């Protein structure tokens with residue numbers, strides 16, 4: 679039995695994760711922690727899952743890794759700067775702390791849905807064949823950060839594929855605009871964020887070329903779509919190399 683703790687246990691994702699872990703025969707839910715609770719019960723865990731908020735997650739990461747605990751992080755907000763910060767934190771841990779012997783593994787997963795991981799992969803594969811690439815991400819109105827972690831990662835994958843193939847910026851004749859009209863620019867890719875009551879998590883990657891367009895769309899219709907990926911991450915995190923890993927691709931054999 680793998681002993682599991684959940685941070686953000688009262689939240690939309692955290693409560694479903696707790697329920698899912700409880701229902702799995704090979705996992706034991708030993709701690710459910712939310713804001714204001716002591717994190718001490720997490721010390722008995724082999725894996726801690728974090729679904730809190732971008733403002734809280736780095737402190738949790740520091741606390742868990744200093745306690746020698748493996749982590750699976752679903753919380754958004756891991757842009758390049760934050761990933762570098764997390765990586766530094768794990769490296770310094772190796773040098774400075776007695777818990778370094780435990781060599782924690784931290785798996786940051788921008789999207790646990792297998793369909794979304796495939797959508798990102800396909801977007802990266804297609805990006806070099808088209809002049810233009812933009813992203814529209816659409817989420818429920820309770821989401822506090824924009825753009826989504828998935829959109830930011832998709833943009834990074836598109837940018838890396840285009841740069842490797844020597845494809846420059848897409849054509850864009852805009853000379854005047856209202857602030858935000860062209861979305862946020864992530865790694866040179868325009869990302870448009872929609873927040874709408876009734877939605878869950880959706881994304882479209884729009885690619886345009888000579889007389890043709892390709893749209894790759896993924897819809898998470900229910901938070902249940904994230905649970906197979908969460909279980910895979912919880913079961914697989916100990917098999918990863920020590921330190922930071924980003925994305926489910928490796929565990930899915932897509933890396």
Ligand SMILES: NC(=O)c1ccc[n+]([C@@H]2O[C@H](COP(=O)([O-])OP(=O)(O)OC[C@H]3O[C@@H](n4cnc5c(N)ncnc54)[C@H](O)[C@@H]3O)[C@@H](O)[C@H]2O)c1
Nearest residue numbers: 686688689690691712713729730734752753754788789790
């Ligand atoms: N990676 C993915 O596939 C995926 C999928 C869905 C949501 N998310 C992300 O997961 C995060 C949580 O989403 P949600 O919809 O469940 O949010 P939510 O607001 O419903 O839940 C967050 C929970 O975290 C708690 N919390 C805040 N600070 C805390 C702290 N310091 N310690 C412990 N608990 C704390 C809150 O009280 C709340 O219960 C967001 O960043 C969201 O974008 C990621």
